[in-house]
Amino acid sequence: MVPRHALAGGLILAGLILQVLTFTDLSPPDHLVGYCLWLATALLWRDIPRRTRRQAGLLAMIGLTLLVLAQAWHDASIDWPGILDGNTYVVAMLVGVSFIGVIGNLRGRSRPSGKALTGARGMLGTWLGVHLLGSILNLSTVFMVGDRLERRGPLSMPQLLGLNRGLSSAALWSPFFASMGVVMTLAPEMRYATILAYGLPLAMASGMLTVGELSRRFELSDTPGFSLSPRSLLMPVSMAGLVMLFHYGLTPGLSIVSIITFLLPAVALASNLPRGLQWTSRRVHQHAITRLPAMRGEISLFLCAGLLTMGLSTFIRAATDTDWTLFARFGPLEAMGSFLAIVISAAAGLHPIIGVSVLASMLDLDAGRQTLFAFVALASWAVGTSVGPLSGINLSLQGRYGVSAARMMRQNLGYAATMTGLVLAAILAMEHLR
Template sequence: MQQGDALTGYSMLALILLALLASLGLEQLSWAAGFFAWLAALRLFSRLTSLQKGQVLVMFLLGFSGLFWGLWREVDLHWWRRAWEANQALLTMLLSVSFLRLVAITDLAAKEALPRGKKALWKTLLGVHAFGAVINFSAMIIMADRLNNQRPLTPLQALVITRGFTMAANWSPFFAAMGVVLISAPGADLLTLMLVGSLVAAIGLFLAGYWLLAGTEAAETQGYPMHLQALVLPFALAVSVLVSQSIWEDLAILTLVSLLSLIFTLVLLVWRYRLQLVTKRLRQHIEHTLPSMSGELLLFMGAGVLAAGLGAALQAAEFTLQLDYFGPWQAWWLLVVLVLVSAVGVHPVISIATAGGIFAPWVDDPNLLALVFLMTWSLGVAISPLSGTHLAMQGRYGLPAHSFTRLNFKFVLLMLLVNWVALQAYSYLISDSFW
């Protein structure tokens, strides 16, 4: 069980509630939400790993350097407000989505024998993708733990789980990637991103499954016992986001996802359990699970400060990007550069926040830029030896994190070609007014 910290947990809950109220019209509460975000960050910093501390401190150092330079050059002070508000819309979405863990995975498969063979591994690949799209990292760990119970997790099982999981970054509105991208590429349309991204993910899942399960090892490898009815919740959540957006067009997507996550969780908890147990499970989540998200909280706060500092620095330098045209080829080369940056250990949130600050003001089509960022997250996590996904495989199951860079290298190259086709096709359809 995660280490409990009631004060930090309820500070994070206050952040959620105040930020939601601010996004619904009470904008003055964003200052208070920022206070609770920074309070939680100060209390959670000591929980970070050395690697996480280094990444966060570098982002804070660069961000505040830009802010102070902007202050010296007398630029707009709204950059300081952005830093204080600490990426709260994204944090609220991330924390709200975490509540779905209480209802998304049942104990249905806990007592079942693990199935073997290619069919079982296909179900595992698709299952971790569907659940990972909703409850993110937890889905991967739950399934990997289950497979690791009887015998050590094999590299093949780990690749099936991690590739299925990382493909969800291409399209899921509940994935942290989408939140970062919608902030870094203002004006991007969620429906467009989900449609193009889901097609890319579908191709990626097919290629991953075909590639991984072609050998003889797959026939004797155990998979996770998935059931069709277990996919109802992920499907219902995805549809609810699209329907709600069409009804409340002025409501920010991150706010919508946060509200739906909390509403779904509360309704399903009350429907399934008696009130006393509902209260107990919510309290445990607030006091234990929320504080355990120290890495995510501080990483995204650091990205917020970095983006604010970069904005202040660019304004102070009176920077203008001489960008005559940003089409599919330029987008693809930017993707290649960002994936290479991820391969040397830079977290995608850092490279995306930086690239967004530089390119977003000058790119005519925010959807094209947003697609690049979603693809960057998906492939960057797959290729990076320092991604949380691979570090979890090493720390929890003894599989070397650096081995995933080698094992995923050819797959990432293939997906870069798939992404090139997707970006070209998207731009072609745009020019013919299909969108």
């Protein structure tokens, strides 16, 4: 074991522990989580694959440049000690999710036996499993399902697309998604029942489109899918139940992401403790010095993307700090134009949260228009994250399974175009039936 790898793994573990402490009254000093994670990334930088390293470095450089320009050109107030905090909560969640590998014994990680579910049924199982469980557990479900599929061999493009679309389409309706949390903040008087009435059918259309399109484009007869059998669902369903217990009963003040961050490591520890403290500490130590440094690709991409988002949003806020509004009235044509602009910007590399936040800052919405805005924001998030090379799902697939985010974008262009047509029709229907 290379010493700097062990040190980096310890820093990543420390970042996770510090993040969990922020959920309690024992809050660590400000920005310490980000410093630990960035220092670990610096130690592992030379080991990151060249393509990933170039992309991460470019993101960080652009973000830092935009922060400097925002202060120099627009006198923006920059919290320089805190510029490394972007996406640290997401990285901490990813680190927490990695402890799935510590649950149970090592023999549980062997390749599954028996014949896998393949073909269109297998693809439907993958999409449906990720969609239903991901609507609660968010990004962690992709790793649960993806790692199980990977036991039979490297993930193929159809499997990766199923994971991508199954999760991203849940943003259309799930009340537990980060997108819904952002939208509820920006449009507090939206009507969720209306969102569900339009968003859920669109999500189901996404599933049918995915299965049909991938069945035509790829030979799926030998492509394993995720089986919705009780055995394969035991882990994710159990975790979903625990998350709901904490969210609604034990820790209602914490977000789903925060609960996942501490709950999965806690379950991992609890599953190992019956074999003794020495066994448990050895498993955690092994995980810290081997698995956590191996996450360098995911961690670097998310941290640098967070710095880019912070720089871009700060620059845009500083440059557009005026009293004018983008539209005198936010109607269906304005909604469709806004949706298209956010999706196109996502395909160009901007996370949809940037477009949604910028749009909200330039609108003066009355209560009657907030539901339409909320639908536009959620739909653009769902379609934009599927196709956007810098979205959380595509960065995760690149870091975890080695697929190029740009390739995922190209593979999803046709899907995004079809979903765009359906969303535009839904916007017109929403206004017509209003």
